[in-house]
Amino acid sequence: MSKPVYGRVGRFAKWLISAPPLVYLLIFFALPALIMMFAAFRFPGDYGGLLPLTEVDPETGKQTVLITLDTWRDYLTFENFGRFFEDAIYLELFIKSFWYAGLTTLICLILAYPLSWLIARSNKKTRDLLVLLVILPFWSNFLIRVYAWMIILGPQSYFSRMLNGFLGWFGIEPVSLLFSQFAVIIGLVYVHLPFMVLPLYANLEKHDMSLLDAAQDLGANAWQRFWKVTWPLSLPGVWAGVALVFIPALGMFAIPDLLGGTNSMMIGNLIKQQFLDSRDWPFGSVLSIMLTLSVLLLAAVAAWAGSRHKKKD
Amino acid sequence: MNKVSRWVWGAAIGVYAFLYLPLAIVVLFSFNDSNLNAEWVGFTLKWYVMLFNDEVMLEAALNTLGIGLVTCVVATVLGTLAGYAMYKWRLRLLPVLVLTPIAIPEILMGVSLLIFFVMLNMTLGLVSITLSHIAFCIGFVAIVVRSRLQGMDESLVEAARDLGASPAMAFRKITLPLIMPGIIAGALMAFTLSIDDFVISFFTAGVGSNTLPLEIYSRVKVPMKLNPEVNAVSTLLMMLTLSLILIVSRVAPNALRAE
Numbered sequence: 001m002s003k004p005v006y007g008r009v010g011r012f013a014k015w016l017i018s019a020p021p022l023v024y025l026l027i028f029f030a031l032p033a034l035i036m037m038f039a040a041f042r043f044p045g046d047y048g049g050l051l052p053l054t055e056v057d058p059e060t061g062k063q064t065v066l067i068t069l070d071t072w073r074d075y076l077t078f079e080n081f082g083r084f085f086e087d088a089i090y091l092e093l094f095i096k097s098f099w100y101a102g103l104t105t106l107i108c109l110i111l112a113y114p115l116s117w118l119i120a121r122s123n124k125k126t127r128d129l130l131v132l133l134v135i136l137p138f139w140s141n142f143l144i145r146v147y148a149w150m151i152i153l154g155p156q157s158y159f160s161r162m163l164n165g166f167l168g169w170f171g172i173e174p175v176s177l178l179f180s181q182f183a184v185i186i187g188l189v190y191v192h193l194p195f196m197v198l199p200l201y202a203n204l205e206k207h208d209m210s211l212l213d214a215a216q217d218l219g220a221n222a223w224q225r226f227w228k229v230t231w232p233l234s235l236p237g238v239w240a241g242v243a244l245v246f247i248p249a250l251g252m253f254a255i256p257d258l259l260g261g262t263n264s265m266m267i268g269n270l271i272k273q274q275f276l277d278s279r280d281w282p283f284g285s286v287l288s289i290m291l292t293l294s295v296l297l298l299a300a301v302a303a304w305a306g307s308r309h310k311k312k313d
Numbered sequence: 314m315n316k317v318s319r320w321v322w323g324a325a326i327g328v329y330a331f332l333y334l335p336l337a338i339v340v341l342f343s344f345n346d347s348n349l350n351a352e353w354v355g356f357t358l359k360w361y362v363m364l365f366n367d368e369v370m371l372e373a374a375l376n377t378l379g380i381g382l383v384t385c386v387v388a389t390v391l392g393t394l395a396g397y398a399m400y401k402w403r404l405r406l407l408p409v410l411v412l413t414p415i416a417i418p419e420i421l422m423g424v425s426l427l428i429f430f431v432m433l434n435m436t437l438g439l440v441s442i443t444l445s446h447i448a449f450c451i452g453f454v455a456i457v458v459r460s461r462l463q464g465m466d467e468s469l470v471e472a473a474r475d476l477g478a479s480p481a482m483a484f485r486k487i488t489l490p491l492i493m494p495g496i497i498a499g500a501l502m503a504f505t506l507s508i509d510d511f512v513i514s515f516f517t518a519g520v521g522s523n524t525l526p527l528e529i530y531s532r533v534k535v536p537m538k539l540n541p542e543v544n545a546v547s548t549l550l551m552m553l554t555l556s557l558i559l560i561v562s563r564v565a566p567n568a569l570r571a572e
Contacts, residue, residue, distance in 0.1 A: 013480065018398035018407055021391040021451055025410040028448040029422070032429035039428055049431065111331070114324040132562055137332045139558045141509045143529050144547040148335030150533065151342065156351035193332065222317050251418020254511060258533060268420045275424050275516070285428070288421055295417055 040285035041076045048279025051075065080286045090270075094290065097266040100181075101249040104188040105196075108245050109238065111189070112196035116237075117230075119197075120204035131201065138194040146258050149187050153177040153259070179261035187255040195244035203237025204230075239306035246302075247295050267291050336551065343544035350541060360545040370546060373528040376439060377508050380524065384446040385504040391447070392454025392503070393496050399455060400462040415452045422449060423516030430517060437519030445517045446507045453506060454499035461495025462488075494564045501561045505554055525550060 043051040053067045053075055067075045084090050119130045137145065152159050155176060164174040177183055207230065215225045253268025260266075267287065274284030342350045346357035364370055395411050398404060414422055422445070430441045465488070473483040511526040518527055525546065532538045 014398070014402055017394050018402070018404060021395035021398070021455070022407050022410065024391055025407075025414075025448060025451060028426070028429075028444055029410060029414055032422075032425035035432060036425040036428050050428075111324075111328050114321045115328045118321050118325045133329060134332070136555065136558065137336055139505060139509075139554050140336060140551045141511075141526060141529075141547065141554065143511050143526050143533065144339060144551065145335065147529070147533050147543065147547065148339045151338055151350040152335055154351065156349060158352070190331070190335065193328070247416070248418055251420050253420055254515075254530070258530075268418070271420055271424060275427060281428060284424060288424055291418065292421055299416065 036285045036288060039281055040080055040289055041078070042282050043075065043077060044280045044282050048281070050281050080282045083283060084286050084290065090287070093265065093270055094267060094294070097250055097268075098294075100184065100188065100264075100266060101246050103185055104192060104249045105242050105245045107185070107189045108193050108196040109241065111193060112200055112241065116197050116200035116204050119201045120207070127205075131198075134194050134197045142191065143254065145191055146187055146255055149183065149190065149259060150178060153183050153186070178259065179264075181260065181264045183259040184256050184264045184266075187259045188249050188252060191252075191255065192245045192249055195248070196241040199240035199244060200234065200237045203234050203240075207233055236306045239302045243299055243302035243306075246298055250294065250298075251291055339544050340548045340551070342541055343548045345541060348540055350544065360541045363540075364542050364545045364549075367542065369523070370525075370528060370542070373523040373525045374546075376523060377525040380439060380443045380446060381504045381507040383443050384450055384507040385500050388447045388450035388503040388507075389454055389496060389500040392451045392499055393458050393492075395451055396455035396458030396495075396499075397462065400459045411452045411455045414449045415456075419449075419512040420516075423513045426513070427516045437517060438522035441517045441519070442514050442522060442524065445513050446510060449510075449513060450503035450506055453502050454496075457499040457502065458492060458495045461492045465491050498561045498564050501557050501564075505557050508550070509554065 039050055042053075045051045054063050054065050056063050115134070119127055119134075122130060151157060154160065155178065160177050163177070167174065211229050211233075212225050215229050220228065250266075251268050252266060253272050256264050256266045256269050257272075267290075271284055271287045271291070274280050274287060338350075341353070343360055344356050344358070345353055346359070347354040395407060399408055399411065426441070426445045426448075427437075430437055435441055469491070470483050470487050473487050474480070478486065508524075509526065510524075511530060514524050514527055515530070518524065529543055529546065532543050
């Protein structure tokens, strides 16, 4: 697209059109994010929240700023970050969340690959229908989808009774499916599966089928055709899917909250706890910053890995 | 059909079953004449009757629709402007602000907005929820509108300009009608995202500002309060979203693909 030289009118139009969304997002997205970063260096208030930096005189109503060049040490601190690294619990929780999100991503990939391959190989009409069928459940309410698994995995459900009856034959004690790590993983996979299918399908659709024919002519069997041709070509799609599943899964709190037990907490649950239950906002902000950094790191790795494979084509 | 493709078909059908069976179970048990979501006893509509007499649920539904409508209108206007600006000019800050809220885990936006509203001494409630919903919906509208613009034939606008139309007139007579399906799809998406949102509402809601997802959460969380009325409201909510999404897929078939 050629870029015209803007006159004064053009520049005015540019400003007029981009300013409203820009200002809105500066106020309701960027500013809150900056405030949260700042909050990580503050002290918790006496009754939760943050220790105030200003004070209002009850008689005159005059507001005085308490934080000055002399007193800032009483109001700002690195302690909250220190606390994160001092107690191994927090790092362990991060590692566990990475493990849950990683396992979820792997299962999603295994489930999504054959499906995406099939969709990409169908004719145009079937393809659109199959894609729509993947997207539809994703647009139903998130909580309803989690609730559905609470029903299926509940102790009285057909599924639980069948499974436990089966286990009983082998003399194995009945297991409780709900409120376990198993339930959390199932919930995470269920909710994020479409995010893996869509980028994979978009990639597989573009493959040149004649490459597979050529491989077959040269004597490659089905497995070799997949492993030597299709898989390497699909890596950009795989990495896109990995990023789209891993990142939201890492920050999830509602699924462990509803399907998990006491030992299946994730980062999101800890953040929620700090903000709403123990009301230690500075530490909650530290945890949020750590989560943000993890997400940025992951996104960068996925983008780097994806582009590396793209260049090879 | 060879052995490999039979295997792939089997796996695909399994995945579709995995996607749809849980939702089917929720719907099925909304017609079940039993307090427990465990065993099929008999057909009944009593949970729907109970639902329509449940004032807490009705108020939550009303709040949800109100928030959804306001969010839909404001986010569509702002998102369309953003999408157009991102298509037309090479901007630095706007794309980052538009796309980041979509890319990061929702909880991060939820807690930062919580701190923000409390700092402003704003009472948490319907207003704070709506302001937050608008912030995360702008990006989705912007993406849909921009991709629609990218598929548009720019020479049509140039032709209109050559024939003497002012930039504003060319926009109104050519660009706007052409991107309308994108705008409608974006608006329906914003509405759907708003009425379905749980995480951001959870952090920005205050006492007495219940939405349907928040009410469903509080009932699902406490087994004492839970009965198939939740299945009934879930079923209705699914029907609503389903019809909206089917409309979107008609208006703009490519709008729903994740980017």
